[in-house]
Amino acid sequence: MLSDDERQALLRWTRRAKSSQALAMRARIVLACADGTPNTAVAVQLGVSRDMVGKWRSRFIAKRLEGLSDEPRPGAPRKLTDDAVEAVVVATLEQAPPRGDSHWSTRSMARAVGLNQTAVSRIWRAFGLKPHLIDDWKLSTDPQFIEKVRDIVGLYLDPPVGAMVLAVDEKSQMQALDRTAPVLPMMPAAPARQTHDYVRHGTTSLFAALDLATGTVIGQTQRRHRHQELLRFLRTIDKATPSDVDLHLILDNYGTHKTPQIHQWLVKHPRFHLHFTPTYSSWLNIVERWFAELTNRKLRRSTHRSVAALEADVKAWIEAWNADPKPFVWTRTADEILESLAAYCGRINDSAH
Known part of the structure; x- marks a missing residue:
């Protein structure tokens, strides 16, 4: 009842x-x-x-x-108090480690706050604290940073009608490396193994143009990295794309991209339009994302006994990529990027300089 x-x-x-x-x-x-x-x-x-x-x-x-209602679960009562957790977090963020160390370890923090190492490790995981890691960052000093961000992001989110947008860059100094002993294959319960030392057989550079619409890549390896090699690649792009469409190329500020010879060639080929990323802003060029795929899926674990073998291997990988391309989709607007950078600068001391 x-x-x-x-x-x-x-x-x-x-x-x-x-x-x-x-x-x-x-x-x-x-x-x-x-x-x-x-x-x-x-x-x-x-x-x-x-x-x-x-x-x-x-x-x-x-x-x-x-x-x-659910009954209280069995088990020992909690021993780690909120004050102890706060002490670990505050010490990690605000106090210098002892003995002149560059960063805290779980052991040094445990000694400083009077807890065991496991407790410190659990607190750090819960709050996402990783004192042993450090990331690189660099703010652009380009006086036209905002204009360039809006220009390039505009090409990503709203490309011109009847034109192709190509993200262009060079992956320089790709090394042909061979291990000093054969690579041992993967076995059950054991990963593949290779020697830590290697033999260098030379370097090459990869010039790549990523078509934003389709995800296909125009690639060309060059032994040197001068304006002559860039001109050769621009001619390759010119031949590999329909002649009746404008081409909008996104590039970084490398010196070879702005030589008089390049300017003269562009004057004779008016369908080429160059858009430069701000200085120290390679993250804005989406072809860098494709270079990461090439590195992770091909270069990092490959061995080559000559530069020619490396170039042939990279060419074959690009052909396989183009057989089933995966376009990368840019999602953040220019306003979102600028607001994020403004908030980040607000957390940095003396950011005005």
């Missing part, structure tokens, strides 16, 4: 969006049982087991509404 208050409370639990699904199901079970429905019929009606219906029916009879 339910009182009016109990029935209203159970109905609220079944309808309220913030109620947990478990609590809502328990309330439905009690309401169905209060209508005189047997346990087996309630189980079929609600799609639960008969034992579950019997359990919550009995809990409600014994403790009424309080019986539908």
